[in-house]
Ligand code: RTP
């Protein structure tokens with residue numbers, strides 16, 4: 001069974017749509033196997049987004065993702081990485097299809113509600129970072 005790391009980013013928590021996001025994950029048939037509400041420290045945020053370290057938006061992204069509590073969870077299911085990214089929609093919420101989480105709830109590229117691992121390699125790395133005991 002494949003596992004993926006999902007985050008409900010601080011904007012999603014602030015807007016009180018934790019239940020909405022979890023409900024979509026559950027309705028899809030995916031299973032939650034770990035979940036925690038926490039505020040990331042800067043080092044963890046930088047490690048999580050290390051692939052973007054050289055991008056112009058990196059500092060702002062780290063500030064945003066550490067700016068309030070987020071929900072981290074491990075989601076399991078058949079092809080869960082691809083399945084969750086389909087639920088999330090395109091990175092830019094303006095072009096994300098209506099019916100997706102980003103398409104339905106967001107308008108700005110940074111504050112796009114959720115994160116989902118993008119490969120088996122990153123899922124493994126990210127799950128270890130957030131849930132080392134799992
Ligand atoms: P994520 O990693 O959060 O699941 O999102 P993603 O794969 O769809 O997008 P990615 O390219 O990995 O970008 C990571 C996050 O950085 C923010 N971002 N800001 N200002 C910008 O141009 C910009 N581009 C990306 C978003 O929060 C994006 O989800």
Ligand code: MG
Nearest residue numbers: 115116117118
């Ligand atoms: Mg990404």
